[in-house]
Amino acid sequence: MFGFILRRFAVAIPTLLLLIVASFLLMHMAPGGPFTQERALPPQVLANINAKYGLDQPVLVQLWNYLSGVVFRFDFGPSFEYPDRTVNQVIAAGFPVTLTYGMISFVVAVLVGCALGTAAAIRHNTWLDYLAVGISIGAQVLPNFVMAPILVLVFTLILGWLPGGGWSWSDPAFWIMPVIALSTSYMASIARITRASMLEVLSSNHIRTARAKGLPESKVILRHALKPALLPVISYLGPAFVSMITGSVVIDMYFSTGGIGKAFVDSALNRDYAVMMGVTILIGALTILFSLVVDILYAWIDPKIRY
């Protein structure tokens, strides 16, 4: 196992480097630059800015400067869009917000999704099953950019219970709508995967054996069915977790959370190379890390899997 983890890390580093190089080059190939504006800057002004940010050098030199900054000094450079801030500061302002509502959404989605899926499978073809399937299909087809404005309309304007957006670390009322809007569709997917997988497991031989031994139903489900049924869910959860904690531009837009999701999309549109690279590396690293976590969890849940 330890050797496996080491090997995975050894592969992760070149993968990340490749990601950096590829995104860097792609980004520079896109038309326009960070300082392309409606009113073209006079050449002398543009020259000063390019010199300050090192954009006057050949792309490969820029790439090298960037890479060495990241690798040796953990310095992701200054942001072009937010001239008073470094990329590290921009990420430090937005990522904790996204991480918070993302993690809560994840927990909510997993708990509700698994419970719903399991209940539906156990009570297969009853009203409970239909209800659970109905909810999850409904939640799946209702995109969050439709749901977010509806939530604001209902909870802020009509009921007046929750603030319509923004972020506060001291007041969890601000977190509720982003969590609902973000977790719903994930919850729906988790419920559907759990239900399907649970149905399959429940009709398998070892469950029949367990029941034949006369185990109580609760024990059959919790001890013998749940663990194998969760395998496909877990392979879904790895990437889902990363995409939840690195934010959703829709959630950030509609609830103005100041999260990293919007910063990421903005940076691409504004050609803020530095912030865009910083967030890309963050998402890349997290994706690699959590796919490793998923693999380890696999081995833990299914004793047949060995690395």
Next chain:
Amino acid sequence: MTKFLITTALALSFALPAVAASVPEGTKLADKQEYNFWLLDAIKSTDPAKNTDVEGSDILRQLFEGLYNEDDKGAMVPGVATDYTLSDDKLTYTFKLRPEAKWSNGDPVTANDFVYAWRRVADPATASEYAWFIELMNIENATAVVKGEKKPEELGVKALDDHTLEVKLSTPTPYLIKTLAHASTFPVNQKVVEAEGDAWTQPGKLVGNGAYVLTGHNLGVDITLEKNDNYWDAANTIITKAKGITVNDINIGLTRYQSGELDRVDIPAGQYPRLKESNPEEAITTPLACSYAYIFNVSDKGPEALKDVRVRKALSLAVNRDVIVDKVLQGGQKPAWTWTHWAIEGFEAPENADEAKTQEQRLEEAKALLAEAGYGPDNPLNLTIQYNTSEDHKKLAVAVQQFWKQLGVNVTLNNVEWKVHTDRLQNQDFEVARYAWCGDFNEASTFLDWFRTDGYNSGKWSNAEYDKLMADAKTAEDTKPIYKRAEEILAAEAPAAFVYHYANADMIRKDVKGLPLDNVMNDWYLKDMYRVAE
């Protein structure tokens, strides 16, 4: 013009020693003087030398004060400067500064603070995107300093003593005073900037000379301003606290206005008539100094057809501006027959025969012009309209596609993202492109300079008479006839089809007073605002 300005400045400085919130007598003020306003996006910087956008300027105008401010009509009124004199050659301005002006940390505001700030904007080391603004002001040596050929110390700005600032220009600049309320010209506190580096703009560290101090800033969430007791006119400042709240979606912004979280928001396109009906006292439109146009590429990279003035004229005539304004936008915009916004101070539009015609007549004329140029059913004209991603631009482009179809012109729509659009505009990689220009100050040349041969002029239209007019305007006593003639040339030559002049459609709480609703620049000052008891 200049004389007029001097007299105005002097008159104002005597008539209105304190131009802060002027509350009519008998007004009962509300107990709570707080104001929450809407921001579409994160405030990128609160450094006057680094800010580049309108919302950032709105914040800076509260945190800092320049030599002049704008009143509710857009006229210049004394800020830190109390008055000025201009030399006979119109090249040297000498400003008298208010001795009682203080920084928020209690330091006096001196002429040196302006000298330092303006040098800093021009200094290549600062790499300010708005260094061009110092060039636009025609301050002596500005371009050479920006280019790095001269030292920032050689910029034509000097402190004669603590409260006297001398500004030397390279060429007479009739609009100079109008540039002095721009955020790029605000003073900064040298001591603080040098001590704190890039971090000086953070709440708690930022020292300004405006009526408010920065007490909180959560990037992309909110920004909080509180009354600055060290401001020279603090006694007449009424609003105690203001919060700019970011709502990235304009429709949600409206919902949050309705839920009471915001006191002012923009109205999403097309919703103004409905809101005007349901909330007549709150739904307000005001002119905004921007013009919308379709630019024709007449450069060598553009299509041959557009080099023919008859074709351009025909295309311009066929655009049904009334439909666009009344049916599509519906937010107080006006049909444009000039490039300069109609509400720009002192601008007089020339008579335009096309404007008086009905759309049917225009269409007939357009068809005739196009036929004359050799285009018709057997030789149809094919054009591509490029626009950047936005629902509104798309609606307009589709409408124009239909208008031009009536002429037998086949239009392909090409939607690209903003940066690509801009890049192509600047490299003449387009045929017809959607464009809008917003004035930097309240004077017609901020629009008209765009079409100079060496202006931004993406379509590369060029006209010697026009260039000469715009050059003459810089030293002319009376610029009105010059700008009028320039607009006549634009109308005759149609380097672009002007479509509409912008307006802001806003929801504003009816107890909020002191917003400059007649100022086409829409520059508002919290210090002039107050809330009345309902």
